[in-house]
Amino acid sequence: MILKNKRIAILGAGGLGVCAALELAQRGYQVDLFEKHSEPIRKASFVNEGKIHLGFIYALDKDLFTARQMLVGAVHFISNLKRWISIQPEELISTPFNYCNHKGSLADAEELALHYQKCSQIFDEVSKRFGKKYLDLEDKIFSRKLSKSEMEDIVNxxxxxxxxxxxxxSVEPRRIASLLREALYQEPKIELHLNSAVQKVERIGTNFRVHYSQSDQVFREDYDEVVNCTWNNLLQIDQTMGIEPLYNWSFRYxxxxxxxxxxxxxDFPSCTMVQGPFGDxxxxxxxxxFFSWYPIGRTGWSEGKNPPEWDKMYSEEERFDIFQRSFEELKQRVPALKGLQFPNEKVDPVxxxxxALGNTDVDNSSSKLHxxxxxxxxxxxGYHSVNTGKYTLIPLLALQVANRIDGKDETNEKTTGIHYHRHLQ
Ligand SMILES: Cc1cc2nc3c(=O)[nH]c(=O)nc-3n(C[C@H](O)[C@H](O)[C@H](O)COP(=O)(O)OP(=O)(O)OC[C@H]3O[C@@H](n4cnc5c(N)ncnc54)[C@H](O)[C@@H]3O)c2cc1C
Structure with missing residues (x-):
């Protein structure tokens, strides 16, 4: 393979940064990958629920743009990951999800049934268009409303x-993180800079200068192209380049x-409780x-460009308390959870x-968070800013970033305010 001599910096070694770096390295590029933390893929792409969305949860997005977006990401998820790691989806998947329409939901059963049916239709179109199955496993997606007696076997x-x-x-994200880390450590074309917090990026002629700090020292390196994959720091670093978000946003913890x-x-069914501030x-x-109850577990909200360092703000006791209170709520709704036995040391309340764009919470039906x-x-x-949106979209977006850098994607937006869903189709 020809070594391509463009110098590339990727900011943030989360799921997206690592996949994009692996893809670029495979294409012959030398990549510098900067990560603030002491280990790659330890943040959102490690702690998340791993649901590979079929669009079902986005029932309040009536124009179906989000469902389509998720479905395109979902059919590429495993097949793109296989470019970088050896992965058997059967070994990583959860049991299938039950969608449980909670009392006080923002949608009724009829609306949900219609939405799920539309998702199935879009799936057929997307699956045919790309010649791909869901998770390389399923060539159809389905939903069926249970009778009242069937329902009582699952929920209260x-x-x-x-x-x-x-x-x-869902796919188990910690296992995927570990496989990606192994691939990263074995890739000689990627230089990983850990404990390196990027402060700013500036344009110098046709190049970019990345300023980063390690302990108290500040360093600078010049690159031909830069990809911002920092997720929780995305807006702040973009701002140093004079780039603003499309409109109002929020960071949640x-x-x-x-x-x-x-x-x-x-032992217990996998459940997603919809439509509003419920849990999984x-x-x-x-x-x-994995256990989450939104009204207890969504502890942080910020509309600043640089959200608080929430990871450092809770003691072990506070974290455990959040888990316990969330689990109690879930037990009331999913009776099988009452029978689970596990020692406290096996709980990881991360x-x-x-x-996300949007700054009203999910209990509001017109919130952009839907x-x-x-x-x-x-x-x-040459400066690329990536709002990953969801874990589901990581492998798809990693290829899209590489295509932009490789000149295979002609799209080079210079203005904001367009519908980004077009980029994923
Ligand atoms: C509890 C929870 C559940 C979720 N469930 C799902 C789900 O079921 N399905 C789904 O599709 N999505 C889900 N998501 C969303 C999903 O996790 C994210 O969309 C996705 O993981 C973001 O990936 P990323 O690589 O952009 O960010 P991250 O994985 O967070 O990576 C960003 C990296 O950048 C580093 N970084 C930040 N600032 C700097 C800096 N200044 N310099 C250097 N490095 C920096 C960070 O340390 C981090 O390693 C969930 C999220 C959470 C929190």
């Missing part, structure tokens, strides 16, 4: 209106509690369980940042 009917079974899954003991598939439980079988289609790559003559 005092809290739920209806339940739909689906074939949507949400707990992604993990219980790290093996479960049987039949995910059964990853031998890879443990949290992560969610960046959409996630104005995401993706914004390119400004």
């Amino acid at each position: 009917p005092e809290f739920m209106e209806d339940v739909f079974i689906t074939n949507e899954y 949400k707990f992604g509690n993990k219980v790290l003991v093996p479960f049987q598939a039949e 439980c995910v059964n990853f079988k031998d890879r443990g369980g 949290g992560g940042v969610i960046f 959409t996630r289609h104005e995401v993706g790559v914004r390119s400004f003559d």
Whole structure:
């Protein structure tokens, strides 16, 4: 392979930064990858729930842009990851999700059924167009509303209106993070700079100067192209380049509690409670369980460009308390959870940042947080800023970034204010 001599800096070794770096290295580029933390993929792409979205949860986005966006990402998720790591989806997936329509939901069963049906239709179109299955496993997606007696086997009917079974899954993100890290450490074309916090980027002629700090020392390096994949720091670094977000935004801190003991598939059902500020439980079988209850676990909210360092703000006791209170709420709704046994040491109550356009919360039906289609790559003559949007979109966007740098994607937006969903189609 010819070594291409463009100098590239990727800012942030999260899921997106690492996948983009691996793809560029495979194409023959030398990449410098800067990470503020002491280890790659330890933030949002590690603590998240791993749901590979089929668009079901975005039922309030009536124009279906978000559902389409997620479906395009979902069919590329495993097949793109296979470019960089050896991965068997059967070994990583959760049990399938039940969509449980909670009392007080922002949508009724009829609206949900119609939305899920539309998602299935879009899936057929997207799957045919790209010649890809969901997670390389499913060539159809489905949902079916359960009868009241079937529903009572899964949830406490005092809290739920209806339940739909689906074939949507999560993949276990910690295992994927570990496989990606191994691939990263073995790739000689990527130079990983850990404990390196990028402060700013400036344009110097046709090049870019990246300023970063290690301990108290500040360093500078020049590059031909820069990709900002810093997620929680995206807006602040973009600002140093004079780039503003499309419109108002919010950063949230949400707990992604993990219980790290093996479960049987039949121990408890994977449930997503919709439509509004509810919660999830995910059964990853031998890879443990994930438990979140939004009203308790969504502890932080910021509309600044640089959100607080939430990861450092909670004591171990406070974290455990957030897990316990969340789990109690879930137990009331999913009775099978009452039978789970695990020692406290096996609970990992970690949290992560969610960046999204929109600054009203999910209990508001017109909140922009119910959409996630104005995401993706914004390119400004060699400086690329990536709003990942969702974990689901990482492998798709990593290829899109590489295509931009490789000159295979002609799109080079210089202005803001366009519908970014077009970039993913
Ligand atoms: C609790 C929770 C549950 C979620 N569930 C789902 C889900 O089920 N499905 C789904 O699709 N999405 C989900 N998400 C969203 C998903 O996790 C994110 O969209 C995605 O992981 C973002 O990936 P990323 O690589 O952009 O960011 P990250 O993985 O956070 O990586 C960004 C990296 O940049 C580094 N960085 C930041 N600032 C600097 C700096 N100045 N200099 C150098 N490095 C820096 C960070 O340390 C980090 O390593 C969830 C998120 C959370 C928090």
